[in-house]
Amino acid sequence: RKARYKFTHYKPNSNPNSISSLFIIDIIEDTDGSLWIATNNGLNHFNKQTNQFTVYKHNPSNSNTISSNDISSLCLDQNNNLWIGTWGAGLDLYNPRTNQFFHFKHNPSDDNSLSHNIVMKLFCDYSGNIWVGTWGGGLNKLVFPNNLNLNLVNSKVEQKPHFIRFQHNENNLLSISGNSIYSIFEDATGNMWIGTDWGGVNRFIKDNNKFRHIYSEP
Helix, strand or coil, rough: CCCCCCCCCCCCCCCCHHHHHCCEEEECCCCCCCCEEEECCCEEEEEECCEEEEECCCCCCCCCCCCCCCCCCEEECCCCCCEEEEEEEEEEEECCCEEEEEEEEECCCCCCCCCCCEEEEEEEEECCCCEEEEEEECCCEECCCCCCCHHCCCCCCCCCCCEEECCCCHHHHHHHHCCCCEEEEEEEEECCCECCCCCEEEEEEECCCCEEEEECCC
């Protein structure tokens, strides 16, 4: 006998408060119980009380909008800010209290910038760090200065957020095993586990900044 379940379907339609795409990439829950939904056609915020979606899309003429409609990963930090990874347009930070988007992109001339604009996976750890896994640029750890005014993120100030890069180095056996990151996880001891594309899984011990590689051994 088959169990009977009832599913409610949410699909795009002519209603402006409907979801923006059929292709769902990531879903996370906010502290108020609402949902953030990443799609290939914008960011969606779902209000369970009203049963409606608010859609955030890129507007080339407005720098305060999301940087791309093709969203690959989401995470919420300890201050309830939403971090948004995009496919090709870098990393965005959304402050829901001010309705502002802040942008972080790869700068070839700045080693402290995001290592690649294709973001595959985001993870907000228990210590408040933001980890950014890219496609081809390795792993990034975002370092935020204390008491930084978010309004200054996109401006030229001395103490700006910067990224520490962890990239594969064939001459260093303790470097990360691959530069395309599929998954990021923090275990109960505070160590990070990094899944790569054809490079196995890496355990990163924060205290000594070293990686241990775990490969398939047929």
